[in-house]
Amino acid sequence: xxxxxxxxxxxxxxxxxxxxxxxxxxxxxxxxxxxxxxxxxxxxxxxxxxxxxxxxxxxxxxxxxxxxxxxxxxxxxxxxxxxxxxxxxxxxxxxxxxxxxxxxxxxxxxxxxxxxxxxxxxxxxxxxxxxxxxxxxxxxxxxxxxxxxxxxxxxxxxxxxxxxxxxxxxxxxxxxxxxxxxxxxxxxxxxxxxxxxxxxxxxxxxxxxxxxxxxxxxxxxxxxxxxxxxxxxxxxxxxxxxxxxxxxxxxxxxxxxxxxxxxxxxxxxxxxxxxxxxxxxxxxxxxxxxxxxxxxxxxxxxxxxxxxxxxxxxxxxxxxxxxxxxxxxxxxxxxxxxxxxxxxxxxxxxxxxxxxxxxxxxxxxxxxxxxxxxxxxxxxxxxxxxxxxxxxxxxxxxxxxxxxxxxxxxxxxxxxxxxxxxxxxxxxxxxxxxxxxxxxxxxxxxxxxxxxxxxxxxxxxxxxxxxxxxxxxxxxxxxxxxxxxxxxxxxxxxxxxxxxxxxxxxxxxxxxxxxxxxxxxxxxxxxxxxxxxxxxxxxxxxxxxxxxxxxxxxxxxxxxxxxxxxxxxxxxxxxxxx
Amino acid sequence: xxxxxxxxxxxxxxxxxxxxxxxxxxxxxxxxxxxxxxxxxxxxxxxxxxxxxxxxxxxxxxxxxxxxxxxxxxxxxxxxxxxxx
Numbered sequence: 001x002x003x004x005x006x007x008x009x010x011x012x013x014x015x016x017x018x019x020x021x022x023x024x025x026x027x028x029x030x031x032x033x034x035x036x037x038x039x040x041x042x043x044x045x046x047x048x049x050x051x052x053x054x055x056x057x058x059x060x061x062x063x064x065x066x067x068x069x070x071x072x073x074x075x076x077x078x079x080x081x082x083x084x085x086x087x088x089x090x091x092x093x094x095x096x097x098x099x100x101x102x103x104x105x106x107x108x109x110x111x112x113x114x115x116x117x118x119x120x121x122x123x124x125x126x127x128x129x130x131x132x133x134x135x136x137x138x139x140x141x142x143x144x145x146x147x148x149x150x151x152x153x154x155x156x157x158x159x160x161x162x163x164x165x166x167x168x169x170x171x172x173x174x175x176x177x178x179x180x181x182x183x184x185x186x187x188x189x190x191x192x193x194x195x196x197x198x199x200x201x202x203x204x205x206x207x208x209x210x211x212x213x214x215x216x217x218x219x220x221x222x223x224x225x226x227x228x229x230x231x232x233x234x235x236x237x238x239x240x241x242x243x244x245x246x247x248x249x250x251x252x253x254x255x256x257x258x259x260x261x262x263x264x265x266x267x268x269x270x271x272x273x274x275x276x277x278x279x280x281x282x283x284x285x286x287x288x289x290x291x292x293x294x295x296x297x298x299x300x301x302x303x304x305x306x307x308x309x310x311x312x313x314x315x316x317x318x319x320x321x322x323x324x325x326x327x328x329x330x331x332x333x334x335x336x337x338x339x340x341x342x343x344x345x346x347x348x349x350x351x352x353x354x355x356x357x358x359x360x361x362x363x364x365x366x367x368x369x370x371x372x373x374x375x376x377x378x379x380x381x382x383x384x385x386x387x388x389x390x391x392x393x394x395x396x397x398x399x400x401x402x403x404x405x406x407x408x409x410x411x412x413x414x415x416x417x418x419x420x421x422x423x424x425x426x427x428x429x430x431x432x433x434x435x436x437x438x439x440x441x442x443x444x445x446x447x448x449x450x451x452x453x454x455x456x457x458x459x460x461x462x463x464x465x466x467x468x469x470x471x472x473x474x475x476x477x478x479x480x481x482x483x484x485x486x487x488x489x490x491x492x493x494x495x496x497x498x499x500x501x502x503x504x505x506x507x508x509x510x511x512x513x514x515x516x517x518x519x520x521x522x523x524x525x526x527x528x529x530x531x532x533x534x535x536x537x538x539x540x541x542x543x544x545x546x547x548x549x550x551x552x553x554x555x556x557x558x559x560x561x562x563x564x565x566x567x568x569x570x571x572x573x574x575x576x577x578x
Numbered sequence: 579x580x581x582x583x584x585x586x587x588x589x590x591x592x593x594x595x596x597x598x599x600x601x602x603x604x605x606x607x608x609x610x611x612x613x614x615x616x617x618x619x620x621x622x623x624x625x626x627x628x629x630x631x632x633x634x635x636x637x638x639x640x641x642x643x644x645x646x647x648x649x650x651x652x653x654x655x656x657x658x659x660x661x662x663x
Contacts, residue, residue, distance in 0.1 A: 093614075198623055209626035257619055429616060442631045491623040492595070 002173045003398040004229035005346035006239035010335040011084025014220030014486045015050030015301020027347045040186045043486045050218025050323025072109040073185035077221040100175045101146040102166045104158025104182030108132035110189045124564035133522035150528045153499035153520035155382035160330025164246045171402040176231040183221030193494035205292035206351040207317035215291040217487035222331040244397035247271025250507040250516040251385025256495045260542045262303030264387035270392040281311040289379040290317020301359040312363040316349035324489035330380035342497040343374045384504025408537040412451035415574035416440035437552035445574040452576035456510035460542035464518040465526030469499035500548040549573040593628045606651045635660045
């Protein structure tokens with residue numbers, strides 16, 4: 001009976017410190033880690049960020065990594081945070097071989113790509129590091145290797161989705177312990193990308209404040225050891241907190257904007273709370289996504305108001321401490337929630353000058369509040385409207401028992417065709433931003449759904465496997481940034497550059513609010529996506545799933561891969577499983 | 579002024595990938611957002627970039643775009659009043 005899933009170790013690194021103790025000090029002293037850019041080689045020095053205050057050499061030292069071996073900054077931070085989590089859970093080197101590792105990242109090795117992409121002498125040197133799966137593998141190998149490893153890449157909800165998937169694997173009884181979380185370093189790629197969307201504040205960010213004017217980016221990593229309560233008991237390890245519920249839903253509204261009523265956020269939080277079978281009045285604290293953009297905070301406030309009504313849990317966003325650590329934010333903030341539950345306090349929502357009208361009914365914690373915390377909700381929302389929420393409990397809490405109750409069956413399996421005609425599905429106006437590959441994906445997905453006898457809105461899960469994501473736009477972004485001295489980047493490119501763009505596009509165009517996830521782990525991306533669908537269907541969590549494989553035609557990338565001696569076979573495919 | 583509007587329509591079509599439209603499909607005074615052409619927040623950002631690249635006009639606050647980009651006419655008026663080139 002694996003209905004009780006506990007957290008037995010946490011480790012983190014961010015702008016507010018390396019490790020639990022330093023992080024706790026910053027939080028309790030209400031001391032921000034956001035300041036001017038010191039390390040990232042960018043022209044955009046006027047933008048405040050939450051930078052981890054160690055150079056790559058210093059990080060390598062902390063990670064006991066030989067700096068002569070190239071490695072991404074995300075992986076270095078990941079190794080440091082993961083070791084701390086494993087140590088707290090008293091899982092020694094060698095033990096990881098029986099565990100699963102689920103890592104959330106989107107940037108992957110983009111820092112190395114930026115350095116070598118236009119270096120004619122070393123133009124292939126970045127290729128082994130570029131993909132998100134490579135970052136996960138670097139961390140996994142440094143920790144001694146895992147029985148299973150994968151990468152979830154759903155932009156800013158990646159790490160929280162890794163927590164959710166890891167929890168499910170424990171519920172199913174496949175593992176006794178899993179390591180889950182995410183890592184993301186600052187890059188010129190996404191700093192300029194967010195800048196092109198005009199949502200970066202040139203001042204320290206002010207979540208939920210009426211004068212908020214955008215977010216500050218941050219970087220960092222955090223991992224949690226999750227295990228079955230039974231395993232923790234057997235090993236004599238004290239649970240730090242229990243996973244009481246979780247939810248992931250699609251806002252199905254826009255690639256970069258949240259819906260005004262926060263539908264996806266509302267559904268995700270609602271799923272998490274109802275899975276735990278607790279009343280909304282029992283939730284003590286919400287660690288909000290709270291990026292401090294006009295749009296997110298308005299939308300999230302609406303969603304919280306809708307779900308909690310007159311019950312007013314304390315709310316704060318810790319992004320004014322850490323900056324928005326994008327793919328890592330979910331696990332960094334979940335780890336912060338655990339620290340708060342243990343320390344008996346709600347962290348401050350820094351820089352709140354004047355409460356915004358939309359949040360007048362929210363109980364925002366402007367300063368640290370000492371209080372006992374029983375149920376704590378942690379939100380992470382992402383581009384594409386990928387909204388996730390995890391509910392923690394300080395006392396034993398039961399999750400639904402997951403056991404196989406049926407066999408799943410693939411009922412349609414289709415490959416995209418070059419002749420795909422999007423016009424039968426949407427107007428030219430609606431299709432104008434979709435690349436040819438994205439149009440092919442939409443058409444093949446609709447054909448697969450049609451053959452299954454379902455309607456697009458009947459689909460219970462949209463899961464994508466992609467090795468390189470939106471590689472064509474990503475290369476165009478790199479070219480734009482690196483040739484224009486970081487001045488010239490089209491927002492239309494950046495809004496469609498994350499790995500979860502294809503799965504989100506399908507949800508948005510079909511108004512599907514169901515579970516939405518993207519796996520990006522080397523050659524087995526599609527396989528891992530399909531396994532997620534199979535697990536959910538076979539345990540009766542859902543009735544069906546659309547699984548797509550997406551690796552696009554891109555001449556430049558295909559040439560690079562071929563000339564470097566690597567394999568790349570673009571393929572767009574859609575299957576429906578019942 | 580008429581030349582500027584015609585040029586603007588061509589630039590809008592190109593910047594926003596409105597490949598199926600002809601400049602003559604866009605009325606001078608028809609709303610570009612909402613009920614009119616149906617553009618969204620990302621298009622507004624693209625138009626801000628267009629003003630910067632083509633006319634040397636910088637808009638720091640995307641909220642300002644709402645009035646400037648109401649229609650091709652309002653855009654042309656704004657360019658006439660602020661153009662640095």
